[in-house]
Amino acid sequence: MERTLIGRTILALSCFLLGNLTETSTAGATTASGSSxxxxxxxxxxxxxPPPPVLSGGTTTASVGDVFTVPISIANVQxxxxxxxxxxxxxxxxxxxxxxxxxxxxxxxxxxxxxxLTGITGFIDNTTGVLSGVADSMSGPxxxxxxxxxxxxxxxxxxxxxxxxxxxxxxxxxxxxVPLSSANGDFVxxxxxxxxxxxxxxxxxxxxxxxxxxxxxxxARGSVRAD
Numbered sequence: 497m498e499r500t501l502i503g504r505t506i507l508a509l510s511c512f513l514l515g516n517l518t519e520t521s522t523a524g525a526t527t528a529s530g531s532s533x534x535x536x537x538x539x540x541x542x543x544x545x546p547p548p549p550v551l552s553g554g555t556t557t558a559s560v561g562d563v564f565t566v567p568i569s570i571a572n573v574q575x576x577x578x579x580x581x582x583x584x585x586x587x588x589x590x591x592x593x594x595x596x597x598x599x600x601x602x603x604x605x606x607x608x609x610x611x612x613l614t615g616i617t618g619f620i621d622n623t624t625g626v627l628s629g630v631a632d633s634m635s636g637p638x639x640x641x642x643x644x645x646x647x648x649x650x651x652x653x654x655x656x657x658x659x660x661x662x663x664x665x666x667x668x669x670x671x672x673x674v675p676l677s678s679a680n681g682d683f684v685x686x687x688x689x690x691x692x693x694x695x696x697x698x699x700x701x702x703x704x705x706x707x708x709x710x711x712x713x714x715x716a717r718g719s720v721r722a723d
Contacts, residue, residue, distance in 0.1 A: 547572045549671055551647075551678070553583065553662040553688025558654040559695070563593065566662060566688060567600075568630075568648040574672040575640030576602070578633035579647050581667040581678075586660035587625035590690055593651040594620070597632050601645025611638025616648070625660075633670070640672070654692045662688035 554566040568583070570576060579602070585592070597603050597616050606613050611634045618630035630648060634640065641647075664685050667678035676682035 546574070549573050549576075549669060549676065549683035550686060551579075551581065551664055551667055551669070551683060552686035553664055555689045557691045557693065558590075558652075560654050560657060560692060563651065563653045564690075565649045565651050566690065567646045568650060568664070568688075569644065569646050570602075570641065570669070571644040573641060573643060573669070575642055576605075576669060576671045577638065577640040577673075578631070578670040579668070580629065580631035582665050583627040583630065583650065584661075584663045584665070585625045585652075585690070586658065587622050589654070589656050589658040589660040589692055590652040591622045591655050592620045592627055593653055595627060595630060595648050595650040597648050600647060600649060602632070602634075602641050602647045605641035605645070606634040606636075606638045609634075609636075609638030609640070611636030652690065654690070657692050657694050659689065659691045662690065664688075 550571040552569050552571070554568070556564055556566055558564045568581070570579070595616070595618060597613065603613055614633045614635050616630070616632040619628045621628065627650065632647075664687055665678065667683075667685060669676040669683060678685050
């Protein structure tokens with residue numbers, strides 16, 4: 497009799513709590529909450545929301561005079577068919593030489609899906625330091641790039657010691673036929689960086705010692721010939 501009464505009490509309490517259950521959604525998880533008198537409870541529920549796309553610039557280190565390539569990449573997409581962005585940099589540290597999406601994951605996704613690239617566009621301004629309107633899209637039956645990959649390879653030359661951000665802005669994507677904008681917070685933007693450090697003092701000493709050794713060897717060789 498006592499066990500039956502306890503069981504009925506637990507069942508009644510469970511029904512009451514379920515009747516007061518509410519769901520709330522947050523960025524990355526769903527929670528369920530309810531109340532029973534003065535008691536409050538919150539339980540985490542699994543979320544089916546996919547992570548937002550991430551557009552990112554590469555990070556690298558170069559020496560003065562080096563020509564190098566920095567990738568602009570995308571992650572967490574479900575069928576990316578077009579992109580557009582601006583990229584700003586410090587022109588006193590690096591200068592832009594060009595950009596392309598030929599040979600990138602975006603180009604491979606277009607061709608493997610039976611489509612073609614429309615053709616990349618954009619402008620280089622090494623006075624103010626900006627690649628503007630860098631854009632391309634797929635045409636034909638291609639379903640788009642999934643789930644991640646390189647969109648563009650940008651080529652620069654290091655011209656002076658320093659550090660510069662590669663800041664992405666004014667970005668637009670078409671993912672799974674849905675237009676997205678960085679200004680609206682539809683996806684995450686992560687800037688890149690290029691560092692052009694001063695030559696190591698150890699390297700300078702090595703060059704000095706090596707040069708001194710060569711000079712002594714030449715003098716000794718000349719002395720032997722004189723003898």
